Amino acid sequence: MKLIILLLTFYDVLASDCGKPLIKPSIGRIINGESAVPNSWPWVVSLRKSTSSLGNLYRNHICGGSVVSPDYVITAAHCVDGLDRALFSVVIGSNYLEENNQLFYNISQIIIHPNYNDNQKISDIALLRLSQRIDFGQKISSICLPDSSDVSAIFNQNVVVVGWGSTNGENNREKISNNLLQATLRIQNEVKPSICRDYESFVYCALDPTPKKSNICFGDSGGPLMFNFEDKWFLYGTSSFVTVHPNNFSCANSDASYFVMIPNYIDWIRDSIGNKQTVATTTAKILAAKTTPRKSPKCGSPAFTPSKKSYRILYGEKAVPFSWPWMVSLRSKKDPKHLCSGVLVDRQHLVTAAHCFLDSPAGSIVAALGINNLRQALTQRNKFGISKIFIHPNFDNRSGINDIAVFKLSKPVVYTKRIGPICLPNTNDYSIIYNQSAIIAGWGNTNGIFDGSLSNTLKQATMKVFNTISENNCNSHFSSYYCTLDISFPKSNICFGDAGGPLMYQLSDKRWYLFGVAAIATVDKNDKTCQNHNPSYFVKIPYFIEWIKKKLNE
CATH class of the missing domain: 2.40.10.120 (Thrombin, subunit H)
Structure with missing residues (x-):
């Protein structure tokens, strides 16, 4: 039709x-x-x-x-x-x-x-x-x-x-x-x-x-x-x-x-x-009867149950609409096109990758919350400015080490079924997800081509997290990053536009926790296409919990 x-x-x-x-x-x-x-x-x-x-x-x-x-x-x-x-x-x-x-x-x-x-x-x-x-x-x-x-x-x-x-x-x-x-x-x-x-x-x-x-x-x-x-x-x-x-x-x-x-x-x-x-x-x-806004929701508890199937981002499938209510689309004020993702961790802060907006002033960035589709209209309820950017002091753009940032929103969000925070793990929890399957999500490139089209609809994938450098071509990035790969076929992975997005894992309390932030995808040196059969790398959030919490209180 x-x-x-x-x-x-x-x-x-x-x-x-x-x-x-x-x-x-x-x-x-x-x-x-x-x-x-x-x-x-x-x-x-x-x-x-x-x-x-x-x-x-x-x-x-x-x-x-x-x-x-x-x-x-x-x-x-x-x-x-x-x-x-x-x-x-x-x-x-x-x-x-x-x-x-x-x-x-x-x-x-x-x-x-x-x-x-x-x-x-x-x-x-x-x-x-x-x-x-x-x-x-x-x-x-x-x-x-x-x-x-x-x-x-x-x-x-x-x-x-x-x-x-x-x-x-x-x-x-x-x-x-x-x-x-x-x-x-x-x-x-x-x-x-x-x-x-x-x-x-x-x-x-x-x-x-x-x-x-x-x-x-x-x-x-x-x-x-x-x-x-x-x-x-x-x-x-x-x-x-x-x-x-x-x-x-x-x-x-x-x-x-x-x-x-x-x-x-x-x-x-x-x-x-x-x-x-x-x-x-x-x-x-009518707001109370129909939409049930949540004044103090439990972190990591989406109102819409997410799917745990092995959906893909690159050449991917859709996530259940609004099942990841902490997802944020980051954009430039001058150009509304999606650039990177972020993850909401409380009413006024999100975590993302430092390299996304390294040289951008806070006032030039817009955060879109509570959306599942990039074409969704932005209003005063889901469009937020950025008042402060905290780049990790030890971030090295050349090596990619410590690729993490905290953004402070210009105003607190109102939690609803579509907007809510993800939980943060403890510092010593970094090894919990080794050899486990974790979920990634994003609006990134769907065909692997540099400057190719983004996905208008939020996508997700299931990735295995490895714990040794020798496994599946995990390289020296491994020490400060989680090395992940889809072990099923066809291969899912992150790509251009997925940076800053979450690596999520559900603990025994049935809540979702932010264990990683998308930072590095494997790209072919010649044609600059994403190699979904090779590992991708996520900043280990447990390593940075103390720094993150300090910035949340500033």
């Missing part, structure tokens, strides 16, 4: 008032669907694009949207990108595309998310500022917005989508529905990530698990993905793209559809609107 953006080619409201329609909705379908109860979704808008022919003005439906304040509507960026705002208007308070006395609102400003990327399906979200304020009533009101930290609140939950899109899957304007239609889908990011085609970390992936196979289609872009909590409806997603049949370009309603994760953009939405008080958001109850 090919994935395609749904383009239809063919505040003065109190938080307690949002998300509560005066007319009770019922649940139906979109493709081959049933009509929604008139005005039961009073925040849903039809985005119209104006065209003229023979002196006549036509306002054609192209996308959906959602009212979030008296002045603003949220929709998909691809619906309005690159076009003049004067071409657009929205119809609010109507269940039908063709109806007398419709309320048209012109657009005074289009705000597209700065990270929007059509090709990569990233940040497909836009705000439309209306030219006049909305008067809320029985037919028009706003939907509530979730808290920015509760992305996973709807994992494996039923949600409702609505729209006027194509009812038979065809990419044909004449096939869109005159009546507003709705469907119940189920979020698959956690329960069935394999069907999400590597998009599960930065968009919601949803489908109808029943034989009816309801789904969104052409013309539904920008429409809401809604979740009901305590009799209020919350906007968790906007329709972005869907799977189509490659032969006839029709919507594959039995496959997953994809929605922008609104919780990742709450801070941007509030900053763009300018008045946080006019945008209704959730109370702390």
Whole structure:
């Protein structure tokens, strides 16, 4: 199947008032669907694009949207990108595309998310500022917005989508529905990530698990993905793209559809609107009930159980999403591309390899936490600056000795199911993992070629740790490094971009401990490719525990 953006080619409201329609909705379908109860979704808008022919003005439906304040509507960026705002208007308070006395609102400003990327399906979200304020009533009101930290609140939950899109899957304007239609889908990011085609970390992936196979289609872009909590409806997603049949370009309603994760953009939405008080958001109850943030989690105890299969990094397989919640992607502020990994060890510190950012000032580095996919949108909740860099005083960049650093984050993290610390071993524990199998993880190069493509999805591998220099070509690095090798076939290993990542081992207390940090991979001298059949080397963390703990307290 090919994935395609749904383009239809063919505040003065109190938080307690949002998300509560005066007319009770019922649940139906979109493709081959049933009509929604008139005005039961009073925040849903039809985005119209104006065209003229023979002196006549036509306002054609192209996308959906959602009212979030008296002045603003949220929709998909691809619906309005690159076009003049004067071409657009929205119809609010109507269940039908063709109806007398419709309320048209012109657009005074289009705000597209700065990270929007059509090709990569990233940040497909836009705000439309209306030219006049909305008067809320029985037919028009706003939907509530979730808290920015509760992305996973709807994992494996039923949600409702609505729209006027194509009812038979065809990419044909004449096939869109005159009546507003709705469907119940189920979020698959956690329960069935394999069907999400590597998009599960930065968009919601949803489908109808029943034989009816309801789904969104052409013309539904920008429409809401809604979740009901305590009799209020919350906007968790906007329709972005869907799977189509490659032969006839029709919507594959039995496959997953994809929605922008609104919780990742709450801070941007509030900053763009300018008045946080006019945008209704959730109370702390939904956060506590659904995401269960952990104030004092046990270190090394992930909320999502990791797989212990022999997954590979080079030419590798995926890790269970968010099963290694201490993983950190380190990047330059100037270039958001992943450079090295780090490992979270407490609320404000991570451990990484010293050589990664040897000549970089702290202010030039960004740490991304709580992500599984490198394309996942960064917000104030998972994007952190670095305030201090502690390079080991005896680090030698030429020999690679003492290749370890501690980074202090610019602010403490909030522990959640996706973000938590790994445990640190004791100084005398260094020999525990000799002749044992340990786990490595990273986003590094997947084909072994220098400057080759990174893995967007976090990968993992199982490696054996050796305890003599003579074993498996372990060389003189061995004295200060763990020498590791995958003894299975085909061979897994670290590669470019995996530096700073963890060598992890689970002790008898069932917690995961950081025993090593990725430092050296074996590289062919001629073609500079990673040699996954040769050993790789990890800094022995137990040797540096006292130094690390000292830096954690500075």
